[in-house]
Amino acid sequence: MSQPERRLVAWFLYVAMLALSIGATLGPFQALEHAGINLYPYLAPFIRSYYQGLSIHGVFNVLVWTTFFISGFLTFATMSGLKHPLYSLKLGWITFWIMIAGIGLTGWALFSDNATVMFTSYPPLKAHPAYYLGLTLVVVGTWLVSANIFLTYRAWRRDHPTERTPLATFGALATFVMWDIASLGIAAEFLTLLIPASFGITQGTDPLLARAFFWFTGHPIVYFWLLPAYVSWYAMVPKQAGGKLFSDPLARLALVLFIPFSIPVGLHHQFTDPGISEAWKMVHAALTFVVFFPSALTAFTLLASLENAGRARGGRGWFGWFFKLRWDDPAVAAQVLAMLLFAAGGVSGIINASYDLNLMVHNTAWVPGHFHLTVGSGVTLTFMGISYWLIPYLTGRKLWSRRVALWQAWTWFAGMLLLGRGLHWLGLLGAPRRTMLGAAAYRALNPEWGLPSLLVGVGGGILAVSLYLYLVEMAATIWFSREPADIEVPEAEAVSGPEHAPFLLERWRVWIGAAVVLTAIGYVPTVVQLLAHFNPVASLRVW
Numbered sequence: 358m359s360q361p362e363r364r365l366v367a368w369f370l371y372v373a374m375l376a377l378s379i380g381a382t383l384g385p386f387q388a389l390e391h392a393g394i395n396l397y398p399y400l401a402p403f404i405r406s407y408y409q410g411l412s413i414h415g416v417f418n419v420l421v422w423t424t425f426f427i428s429g430f431l432t433f434a435t436m437s438g439l440k441h442p443l444y445s446l447k448l449g450w451i452t453f454w455i456m457i458a459g460i461g462l463t464g465w466a467l468f469s470d471n472a473t474v475m476f477t478s479y480p481p482l483k484a485h486p487a488y489y490l491g492l493t494l495v496v497v498g499t500w501l502v503s504a505n506i507f508l509t510y511r512a513w514r515r516d517h518p519t520e521r522t523p524l525a526t527f528g529a530l531a532t533f534v535m536w537d538i539a540s541l542g543i544a545a546e547f548l549t550l551l552i553p554a555s556f557g558i559t560q561g562t563d564p565l566l567a568r569a570f571f572w573f574t575g576h577p578i579v580y581f582w583l584l585p586a587y588v589s590w591y592a593m594v595p596k597q598a599g600g601k602l603f604s605d606p607l608a609r610l611a612l613v614l615f616i617p618f619s620i621p622v623g624l625h626h627q628f629t630d631p632g633i634s635e636a637w638k639m640v641h642a643a644l645t646f647v648v649f650f651p652s653a654l655t656a657f658t659l660l661a662s663l664e665n666a667g668r669a670r671g672g673r674g675w676f677g678w679f680f681k682l683r684w685d686d687p688a689v690a691a692q693v694l695a696m697l698l699f700a701a702g703g704v705s706g707i708i709n710a711s712y713d714l715n716l717m718v719h720n721t722a723w724v725p726g727h728f729h730l731t732v733g734s735g736v737t738l739t740f741m742g743i744s745y746w747l748i749p750y751l752t753g754r755k756l757w758s759r760r761v762a763l764w765q766a767w768t769w770f771a772g773m774l775l776l777g778r779g780l781h782w783l784g785l786l787g788a789p790r791r792t793m794l795g796a797a798a799y800r801a802l803n804p805e806w807g808l809p810s811l812l813v814g815v816g817g818g819i820l821a822v823s824l825y826l827y828l829v830e831m832a833a834t835i836w837f838s839r840e841p842a843d844i845e846v847p848e849a850e851a852v853s854g855p856e857h858a859p860f861l862l863e864r865w866r867v868w869i870g871a872a873v874v875l876t877a878i879g880y881v882p883t884v885v886q887l888l889a890h891f892n893p894v895a896s897l898r899v900w
């Protein structure tokens with residue numbers, strides 16, 4: 358890969374890390390607040406409220422850290438998989454700057470306390486137009502990233518008409534095909550409802566319609582975050598762990614199934630919303646169990662692949678292989694620990710999706726418990742693990758300290774175990790999410806919240822240490838490491854190779870067609886009904 362290409366990828370990752378440093382720094386303040394230690398007064402005048410901090414935490418972590426990392430990593434995976442130059446480096450940089458302008462606008466609105474609306478941007482809360490325009494630019498940026506990737510693929514395909522697409526690139530394509538369709542919901546929401554209302558062109562918005570548009574994108578966005586981690590787990594980790602991918606065709610099947618099944622499930626975020634038919638909620642609940650399936654396939658394939666690696670390295674017995682994995686390689690340790698946490702997050706996800714159980718846990722601390730194990734661990738800890746080899750590869754500088762990186766991975770694991778346990782538990786005890794619990798009078802009526810809140814506080818504290826270990830490791834590698842890195846891009850071989858994959862898996866039109874049909878079935882009746890009862894209410898700034 359050429360130096361200029363490496364530089365482009367590296368800059369996407371640097372901005373991702375900068376965003377994480379901002380977003381995640383605010384996390385421990387929330388966790389400590391739940392444990393009864395309110396440090397917000399010390400953040401003034403930069404952060405004026407718990408809710409402003411929470412909005413910045415959500416946006417910078419799940420929207421900016423993820424999106425920039427993914428844009429860099431999947432662009433990389435496309436080029437390195439195909440061994441083909443990027444279609445247009447210039448387009449790559451234009452995209453980068455559009456996205457930077459976007460986070461500039463959004464960041465300004467958030468930090469000036471003009472957008473305390475949470476990362477879900479729920480109306481009738483009204484943010485400054487800069488907030489919505491900025492996020493719109495970031496989404497437009499992702500479309501341009503995908504265009505560059507698709508055009509690179511097309512150029513490669515012309516010279517290789519019958520070859521199977523290399524697995525990592527296949528995963529990058531599947532991710533962006535899915536995302537480009539999925540992101541139309543938030544585009545519709547922002548362009549037709551939130552931006553006009555924010556400018557005062559319309560008097561208000563219909564919160565229910567806006568929420569439906571939001572979750573049209575808001576569920577599949579979690580797979581936009583997850584699939585790049587799957588790309589690494591399938592196409593790279595087996596090699597790094599010292600073994601082979603169990604089945605390449607099974608990996609492709611899992612990845613491609615996300616295209617049709619990711620979108621028509623968004624109503625599982627709206628089970629408690631009035632005005633949407635119970636029947637359609639049930640359809641989305643059932644389809645959520647369908648989209649669970651490719652992740653279950655993934656768990657199977659990964660376990661078999663890791664077992665293959667552990668046995669190749671001399672592991673014996675039912676579990677002995679697990680301890681023989683390359684635990685001394687931080688890239689491997691971080692990603693296997695991420696898988697373990699993600700498996701627990703997947704379990705709480707299926708509980709969320711189960712209609713009746715959702716009524717118990719919805720809007721409680723259980724839900725942030727769930728997503729800290731999924732996006733906060735499965736995805737984030739994986740991206741950290743990837744950066745332990747990818748940053749050295751891109752910069753040519755050896756990882757500064759393997760030991761610090763290993764400590765980082767294990768502390769993230771420990772911190773998230775405690776935080777995840779505490780939040781799920783608090784949720785079961787009825788503690789609401791997105792609430793400044795320490796200031797809530799009813800807290801005194803619930804003494805049993807004490808222990809789980811403590812777990813949240815301690816977990817958050819450990820995570821703060823872990824975050825700074827990560828940032829120090831990265832900064833030291835980029836600035837101070839003097840030894841040259843000697844890194845090969847990991848490309849896992851497979852026990853059952855790509856030659857066994859039916860070509861149907863690469864017929865993108867079939868999968869896109871299936872996605873369009875299923876999405877239309879899943880959403881058209883509900884959207885038509887919501888439009889027929891369009892009921893705008895005034896937008897509010899409540900802070």
Ligand code: HAS
Nearest residue numbers: 579625652656659660696700703706709710719728731732
């Ligand atoms: Fe979720 C809410 C259902 C996956 C993120 N989710 C959220 C929110 C976020 C989020 C951010 O049905 C909150 C949104 C908000 O602010 O309101 N979620 C699911 C289901 C899945 C799922 C069924 N979620 C994710 C992923 C996320 C994510 C992935 C981010 C990346 N989620 C819900 C529902 C809600 C929800 C409801 C609404 C709740 C409410 O009421 O508000 C599934 O896709 C999960 C499938 C996962 C698995 C696990 C497979 C395990 C693997 C690892 C293998 C491990 C190995 C190592 C091999 C089936 C692949 C093992 C080694 C050994 C030795 C054991």
Ligand code: CU
Nearest residue numbers: 575576625626
């Ligand atoms: Cu969802």
